[in-house]
Amino acid sequence: MAGSTPASPTASPAAATGAGAQMVSSPGGEAWRRFRRHRLALGSAFILGVILLAAMLGPFVWTIPINDIDFNARLSPPSLKHPMGTDDLGQDLLARMLYGGRISLAVGLAAMVIAITVGVLVGAVAGMSRGSVDAFLMWLTDLFLSLPQLPLLLLIFYLFNDSLKKLVGPETGVFILVVAVIGGLRWMPVARLVRAQFLSLREKEFVEAARALGASPARQVVRHILPNAMGPVIVAATIDVAAAIIAESTLSFLGLGFPPDIPTWGRILFDAKDHLDIAPHWALFPGMLIFITVLTINYIGDGLRDAFDPRRVL
Amino acid sequence: MTQYLLRRLLIAVPSLLGISLVLFSVLALAPGDPFGELAANPNVPPEVAAELRRKFGMDDPVLVRYWSWLTAMLQGSWGFSFVSRMDVDLLILQRLPTTLLVIGSSQLLALAIALPVGIYAATRPYSIFDQIASTLAFIGFSLPTFFTGIVLILIFSITLDWLPFVYRADIAETGWRFYWEHFRQMIMPVTVLGLFQAGSWTRYVRSAVLDVIRLDYVTTARSKGLPERVVIAKHVVRNALIPVVTLVALQMPAIFGGAIVTEQIFRVPGIGSLLISAMLANDTPVIMAVTFVFSVLVILCNLLADLLYGWLDPRISYR
DSSP, X not given: OGGGSOSOSSSOTTOOTTOTTSOOOSHHHHHHHHHHTOHHHHHHHHHHHHHHHHHHHHHHHSOOOTTOOOGGGTTOOSOSSSTTOBOTTOOBHHXXXXXXXXXXXXXXXXXXXXXXXXXXXXXXXXXXSOTHHHHHHHHHHXXXXXXXXXXXXXHHHHHHHHHHHHHHOHHHHHHHHHHHHHHHTSOHHHHHHHHHHHHHHTTSHHHHHHHHTTOOHHHIIIIIIHHHHHHHHHHHHHHHHHHHHHHHHHHHHTTOSSOTTSOOHHHHHHHHGGGTTTOHXXXXXXXXXXXXXXXXXXXXXXXXXXXXXXXXXX | OHHHHHHHHHHHHHHHHHHHHHHHHHHHHSSOOTTHHHHHOTTXXXXXXXXXHHHTTTTSOHXXXXXXXXXXXXXXXXXXXXXXXXXXXXXXXXXXXXXXXXXXXXXXXXXXXXXXXXXXXXXXXXXXXHHHHHHHHXXXXXXXXHHHHHHHIIIIIIISOOSOSSOOSOOXXXXXXXXXXXXXXXXXXXXXXXXXXXXXXXXHHHHHHHHHHTSHHHHXXXXXXXXXXXXXXXXXXXXXXXXXXXXHHHHHHHHHXXXXXXXXXXXXXXXXXXXXXXXXXXXXXXXXXHHHHHHHHHHHHHHHHHHHHHHHOHHHHTO
């Protein structure tokens, strides 16, 4: 019975009643049915959806410009006119948070796409080829895993920031750099995961059958192996979004990320930390939002892990 | 054991070389030129600038430059800090003990929380205690260190005024007062780092113990009549710790990242805040050296993890 212990503590183990009566059609539908059993994950998905919608549509509803300076309302606490208060220049924090949410979430998603693409590519190549190519790619993966990420992130940022800014403008330049560096330093766990999946799936009977029918290696990978390896990859992708959001906020919080006129959540927190004693609301709102976003994404990842694990009975 | 240690040390050399190669390529690929200012300065004739470039080997092939950089790093001549006006290796030696002290005590705190809580939660899966512990662990590793730090400052320094929020290396007290002041100012940085680690470690410990606790040999130990305490401590935990050590070693780079942020928030005079201030002041030799030191620390921690395997799993030593 060693394998039947559910890995997640938050799913209720006794919630499997009435599942047998339901006809399950597709693997996707099955995963969704199992995901819904994880109540915290479902609630998190809802909250994250609200945050996403607010970031996407909010600036159209809340139309105060992010750089509207009003010295009469400096550092004012939350009120009806400014639901999240204002900063030291009297700029409306709600508007800045909505705008910053767009950037923070976009950075998270884009960095995740890069990390997953590189990771799946390296893992698939290493898993399909034997011998020296596999050994070299895994050595490279281990090497990247032992790099100190934040110092390296800061180093690359420090060295390349200025010239890229000149090349494509401050906002796009920083965005490209942040996304590329965060994504480029987070592909290793995915590569290991995909390689391990490939090593076991490659020897399965259904792949052998495809091989016997004359499927080319590319077709074997794309049609037969990769779809079966995607479950853990999707979970890793979810967690990577959260990690990338934290990495971007950390960079901005250290004063090295986006410039001051582009208010990401980390940047707002960085500007707020010197006024903690008189305007705590300024730091608490962005901090809480980062925390809630990361927490909900992590819970969704937990729910997906349960949903994709075929050994679990839900 | 000695042979195992030697073999592990030999394996560490290529990864150290690889890391140095990555660092150097980043530096070499960077568009900035240390002599850029010189070339733009009208008071320096172009011949002098070219002579300087030649003298410092700027025009050599990349491999030659890498080799001379590497040998210089290995010999301990790490350059001269433009800002602090002293040798980089002395500067880092000054700052390193503080960083190691803060990181080390926070790891001890994280272990002291994660081990008992994770083991206790795994022995009673899905109990109330387990659910609360798991939720708290989830919150713990979802809270970014910079936010916990700010909240702690807000509560304990500004509202309650119990703890100082600026770390001072020069405390004008002697004897017991000196140590007490040091302890007081270390509480918040250590708590921030420790709680963050404790969150993810609790989850690792819990799932590792849960994997082991259902195995047949544990049932055998119980049916021999061993008390539950001995079964857990001697049979379960020792084997459960093997995957935990792997995960902890893999987390080391993240821990150093957290340390940089924490040092920055609380103004701890360690190498993390040295790195940030060097970046803001364009002090390249210091930046390169600190990054290198962090890499070496990560490799050392991996080595330590390998030694721990040998202790936890006696079969490994003889392989």
